[in-house]
Amino acid sequence: MNEVHWGLLVAAYLFLAGAGAGALFISGSLVLSNKIEDKHHLDTAKISTILGTLLLIIGTGMIVFDLTSFQYGIAHGDMSKFFRFYRLFMTFEPSSMMSIGTWLLTLAIIFALLFCLSFRVKANQPGYSRPFAMINVILAICVASYTALLIGDISHNLVWSNSILVVIFLLSALSCGAAVVLMVKTRLKITDTNHSFAKSDSALLALELLTVCVFAYSIRNISIFNGVDNLLSISSDAGAIWWLGAVLIGLIMPLLLNVTSIIGKTVASHSKEYLLAVLILIGAFCLRYSVLLAGQYY
C-alpha cells in the first residue's frame, strides 16, 4: 500500500548505470587483455567505452530527473529547485549509500571520460589506456554492485535487502555490458565464428538464471513468512514484469538463441545478434524495474 516513490526513472538509472558499468568492465578487460592487439578488438573496446560512458552519464541524469526538487523546478519554473541537486555535491555522507553513490558515479564518469580520452590521445598505443582500463574495471564492479547496495541498504525492505541481489545485479550488469559490446561488434561486422562470445554469454546467462530463481524462491518464502501475497507472484505487475520481462525475455530467450547457434554450429546472423542484445537489455531493465516495484508493494 505504500506509494511507489521509485519507478521508471530510478529503474532506468539502475539499469543504465549497470549497463554502462558492464560495458566499461568489458572494454576495460579487453584493453587489459592481449586481445587489444587486434584492431577490431581495439575498435570494440573504444566504442564500448564511449557507449559505456554515455550510459553512465545518462543513467546519472535519470536520478537527477527523478528528484522531486528537480521536477518541482521544472513544473514551477523554480531555478533554485531545478539546480537543487547540486546539494549532493556539497557534502559527503558516508552513512548514505546515495551519497556514496553520488561520488562513486562522479568518479566513475570522470575516469570513464579519461578512459575515452586515453584512446584518443595516444590512439595507437593501447598500453597508454591500461591504467585507465584498470581503474575503470574496478569502478565498474563498484558501480554495478552499488546499484544493488543502494536499495539493499533499506534493511526493512523484504525484497531489496536480499544480499543475492548484489550478485544478480553484477551478473546482469555484465551481461548488459556484453550485450552492448555485442551490438558494437555486430555493428563493426565482427563475427563470432568460434562461438566464444555465445559460449561465455550463455554461461553468464545461465548463472544469472540460477541466481534469479534462487532470489524468486527466497522472495516467495519471505512473503509467506510475513503473511503477504508473494511479492513476485505473476499476478502482480512486478511479478509479471519479473517473469515475462526479466526471466523469459531477458534470460531464457537469449539463452535459447545462444544455445541454438552453438548447437547448430551456425554463425548467428547480425539481426539475430541485435535481437539477442536487445532481449538481454530489455530483460535487465525489467529485472530492476520489477525489483523496485516489488519492494514497494507492502
Next chain:
Amino acid sequence: MLDRRRALKLLAGGAIATTGVMFIPAGSAIAAIRQQGKKRLAMVIDLSRCNGCKACVVSCGMENGTKPDEHRTQVIQTSAEIGNKQYAFNLPIMCNNCETPSCVSVCPTGATFKREEDGIVVVDSTLCIGCNYCIQACPYGGVRFTNSTTGTVDKCNFCIQRTSRGLLPACVETCTGGARVFGDINDVNSEISKLLSQSNPMVLQASKQTSPNVFYIGLTQEESNTAFSIHSPQLWQR
C-alpha cells in the same frame, strides 16, 4: 485474538504483520533515552481515549499547510472482532521522531537529521533534494511524503514551530478524546513522563529498531507488529 488479527489484516488495506515479531516494552527504550539526560520530546497516544474523530488529521493539515490529501498524521480505522464481538479500531499514526531513525543516515545531503536539543527529527527544506531515499528507508509507511507545495520531503516534526515556542502541537491541542499527550519524557515531572511510567506503553514495529518516540497505550502486540501505512484507503466512513 487470532480473529482480531485476521480482521485487521482484511480491512486495514495492505497492512501486514512484519518479520521479527518482537515484544519490546517501550520501558527499556525510554530508559535508554533518559540515560542521555537530554530533553526528549515525545507523544503518547492513549487508544482507549481515541474515538477516531480525525480532528488531529485536519488540524495538522491546517497548521502545517499540507494539501488536503497530504497527511503528516492519519487515523487508521477498521473493525476488529474479539470473542465474537465487533469493535472499532482507531489508530492514529505519524512519524515517530525515532531515537535511532533509519531515515536520517541514508540522507545524502544531511537535510534530515535528529536535533540534539530536543530529539525532533526535522527535514531542512532548503537542503532536501527530494531523492526519496529517506521515504524508502523509513519502515513506517507514508509518514514521510513529498510536500507538493515545496517539492521536498515533509513529515511530522512535532510542530516544531509551536513546540519550540512554548506551545503544544496542533493535533494535541484539538484532540477531542484527549488521547494525545505531548512533552519531554526526560522531565520526570511532565505529564507524559508520569503517563509513561504508570502505563504499559508500546510502540509500533519495535522490531525495526528505530526506537520510536511516539508511544501507544492500549496497543496489542499484534498491532504493534503490524506495518500500517498512512496511505491505507479510508474506507471507514461512520
Next chain:
Amino acid sequence: MDRRNFLKAGSVAAVMTAGTASTQVMSSANSKTSDADINRYAPTSLTPEYRFDADNKMIENQDQRFAFSKCYGCFNVCGARLSIDNKTDKVLRAVGNPYTLTNNAGQPMTMETSPKDAMFQLSAASGLSQSNRATLCGRGNAVPDAFDDKHRITSCMKRVGNRGENRWQTISYEQLLQEVVDGGDLFGEGHVEGLKAIHANPALANPAYPDFGPVKNQLLVSTSSEQGARADFMHRFVSDAWGTPNIGTKDSYCGHQQVAGCALGCFDAVDEMALPQVDYEESKFAIFIGTNPGTSGNGLNVGSRRLSKARSDRTDFKYVVIDPILRSLTSETDTTNGEWLPIKSGGDTALMFAMLQYIINHERYRRPYLEAPSQASADAVGEMNYTNATYLVVKDKTHPLYNQFLTAEACGLGDAEVKMVIDKQTGQLVTGDSEQAAQLFYKESVTLGDGSQVQVETAFSLLKQRVNSHSMQDLSKRCEIPVAKIEELAKEFTSHGRSVSIETNTGCNATDGGQFAFAMIMLATMVGAHNAKGGMMHMGGVGYASMYDIYDGPLYNLMDFEHTEVVGFNAERSGDYEQSHEYQQKVAQGLNPYPANEAWNNTFVQDNSGELLVAHANKNPFNFKAWITWSTNPIYGCSGLQDQVEDSIKDPKQLGLIIALDPYINETNVFADYIVPDTLQYEAWANSRMWGSEYIGDVACVPVVESRTAKTANGDHVNMEQFIIDVSKAIGLKGFGDNAFKDLQGKPHSLNSPADFYVPLFANIAHTGTVLPTPTEEDIKFTSVDRALPMFEARLKPQELGPTAYMLTRGGRFERVDERYEGEFFNAAMRMDTQFQIYNESLARVKDSFTGECNDGLPVYDVDRFWDGSAVREHWNEKDYPFNFSTFKLHLRSPYSVSLPRITALGDTNYIQLHQDDAAKYNLKSGDKAQVLSPKGKYLEGIVQADKTVALGTIVVGMGYGHTAFGASAVEVDGTVRPGIKERGTGICPNAFNVVDPTRKGASLYRDRTFGSTARHGVPVGIKKV
C-alpha cells in the same frame, strides 16, 4: 499506584491546576531554535499566534490577531478561538474556547481567568496537564477553508433562465431589494407579486379555508433554528412584525419527536422538551441508544472527551451502545467496559418494552421512589422527585374522567388539580398530595363524592399490563436482540441504584420515535435515575435565552414594540383539528368529522419546513406566494421530501417569489429567484446556546473578520439581518427602523443595522443576574474586542460597556457550577425538578386526526403504521422489502461540510452498509455495486460495504454525501461557468429516496405516529445487485 488510579489522580489534580505543573517548563528558554531555522524546517506551517518566552511571558505575533468566535461546522455550535492574519483578514486556524463547557471536559476556565492566562494554561509552557484542553472536531478545524471557497455566494444574485438551472446574474443590493418588495414582471414570465403587496392584502388566502388566515400568511419562511439570536431575529420579523404562522425549521425533521417523547415522561404536557444526558463522571452503567456520544449529537467535543475519560479513568463504568451500525467509539481497547449491541432499525420500542417487562415483572424497580405520590412523600424517603405511578386512572368508559386521573374534585375531597391515590398503609382513597406512600398496584371500584362507583387502576398497574401486552419472544424478535441479552441489560440497568442512565438523540426515528423516547424515560424512572448523581442530567445545552428573558431587560426591552397578531392555523396543520373550519362544517352538516381530510397534529407546533412545503405542493390550504429561505436545506435534509414538492417549487405560477439568504447555493435555494449573500460563521454576529453543555452558557461574538459579502449603497455588508431590516422598513413593519424597541427608561431605539439589535442584546445578557465585571485593557486588546468596541460605545451607556465587553473577551457567558452534586443528586441548578410521568394525562386527551380517538396515556408498543392506522408492512411486504432502512451522521460530515476540502479528502464516498450474511443472500460483497430499493419506486445506487458491523436485517446509509449543490455541479454567474467539483458530488444521500405516507393525499411525508414529525428509519427497503 496502578495506571487508572494515577490517571484519576492526574485528572483531579489537573483541575486544581498548578499541582501537576512540571518543573522544567517547555518554553522557548530551552530552545535556541531561531525563526530562520523554523522557516527551513517548517516552510509551509503557520507562524504561531503568540509564543511564550523564557519567563513564560506571552509575546504576541504582530502579524496576527486572536479572537473568540463560534464554530458552525454543524449545529452543535461550539465555542472557537481563532488566529487571524491581519494582512489577509483570513482565519488561519481555529481551536476551541476554553471557557465553554462544550469544548472542555472537566472544569472549563472560570470567567475570571484572563484570556492571556487562559492561553498560557493551555500552552506547553505552563506545564499543566493537557487534559483540560479546548478542542474543535475535524470539521471545526477545517471550517476556515470555507471562507474563500469559490462556490461561496458573496454577491446579490438574480436567477437567469428557469428555476433550478443554476444560472445567475449579479445585481446590486438595492435592485434586489426593490424588486422583491415591489414585484413586477421580474423574469419576463408575467407579473410577480412583491412582498409589499402580499403583506398589504387583507383578503383571505383561500376562502375555502378561512381558518388559515389572510394573504400575508402566504409568505413561507424556512429558517435556521440553530443560530440562536440570529434565529430569534428572524422570528421577530416573521411572527411579530410581518405576522405569518408559516415559519418552518428543521427541528421536526431533525428529531423533535424524541425530544418531545422524552418530555412525555417528564411533564404533564405534550409540547415540552427534554433530552437528558448521561452523567459520565459518576455513571456506573450507561446505555446509548440512537446516539453515539462524541461522533455526532449532544456535544461532539464534550461528549467525546467525557466518555473517553470515563472509560479510561474509571474501572466502575460500563456502557452499551445500541445501534444498527458499529460506530468508531466502541473501541477494541475497551472490551471490558464497552459494547456495541446491534439492533434492527425500528426495534427500539420493543427493546424498551422488553426491558420494562423484565424489570417490572421481577420487581427490580425502585419501589419507594415510585410509591411516593408527592414531593413531601418523596422527601420523606430521601428521593429528590416523585412520579404519578400511584395515581388512579379512571377506567370507566362512560365516566367523563375516562382515561384521566381521578381527581379530588370528583371525590369531593378537593379541587381538580389534586389527583387521588390509595394509601399504602391504610388502603384508603386519599389525595395525591399525601405525605405517605401510596399503593403501586390497585385495580378496583372506588366510591366517588356523589356516591357513584367508578372503576380505577393505578398508572403503574396499567403500565405493568401494558408492558406485558407482548411476549418477551415477540419483542426480542422485533429488535433482533436475544431474550437473554435483554434480560442481562435489564439486570445491569437495575443493579447500580440510581447511577445508571440511558441517552438518546435523533437515531430512533421510526414512526414510533416519540413513543420510544417516552418508554426510554420510563426505564430511567423505574430506578429513579432522573437528576441523580451518575444518572440522568436534564439541564444540558440550555442557554441564556431559555433560562432568562434576555430580550426583556435588564437594560433593553428588545421586544417592546407593537406586535402584529398572527391569524390562522399554520399551513402544515399543527393545531387542534376540532377548532378548524373543516371540522365545524362537517359537524354542522351532520357528517362524521373523522377522519380529517388532511393529517393534523395537536401535540406541539411542528414548524416543519418539510410539511409546509408539502402543504404548498398540495395547494392545501393554499400555494405560497413568496418563500424566504434562510440557512436551511430541507430538500436535501428532509427525508422523503424532494420529489413530493420539487415541481411545485419550480413552477413560478404556483410560487411567485423565492428569496434565499445563504452563503451557499444548496439543494433547496438553488430554486431561488434571488439570493442574498449571508455571512459565514466568523463573519456573523452570534449568540447561541451550545449543545452538550451542562450548565447555562452561550457563545457570544461579534464579526471577527470582515464579511466577504457585497456591500449596500450605504457601505454596509449585505447579510440576512440587513435584508430583513430593509425589507421591513420598505413595507413599514413595526419593530424595525425607528422606534424599534425601548430601553428600560422607555427611551425608544432604532434598529437599522445588525449591531442595533445585538449590542443591546449582549448588554442584556452581560447584565443578567450577577453583572459581569469590566475587562482590562489587555483583555480587550488581546481578544481583538477593541476592533468592535466603537460599535458598542456608540450604542450603550458608558456604564453598560464594561460588562458587555467582558463577555466578548471570553467569547460568551458561561455560568459555573462548582459543586455538581448535592448528596446523591445533582445540585439544584442542574436539576429538572418535576413530577415524572408514568401516565401522561395530557397525551390521553390528544385526539388522533384520523380516528378521532384519544391517544393513550402510557407508552404504546405497536408496529409501524401510517396516518390511516394501517400497518406499514401491510403495504410493503417482507418479501420485496426484507430490510429495514436506517441512516446516521458520519463522524466527519454535517449536511454542509462538503464544501470543506480537508473533509472531502478524508473519505471519497459513503456506502450501502449491511451485514455480510445478508449481503451473501444477494451475492453481494464489499466493493460491489448495488441498488437499495424503496417502495416509493426510487433507488439508491452505491458501493456495498458488507461485514459484521451492521445489524442483521438492516441497511444503513450515512448522511452527508450525494450532494448536487455546494459546488458539486456547475454554476453560471454572469455568463461565466464555475465548474463543479467532483469530490463534492460523490456518494449517496438517502433522503430523496426515502418513503412517504401513501395513505395521505397527494404530497406527503412519513410521520411519527404521536407527534407528526418526519420519520426516516426502520423503513422497508429491498436491495439488488447491479
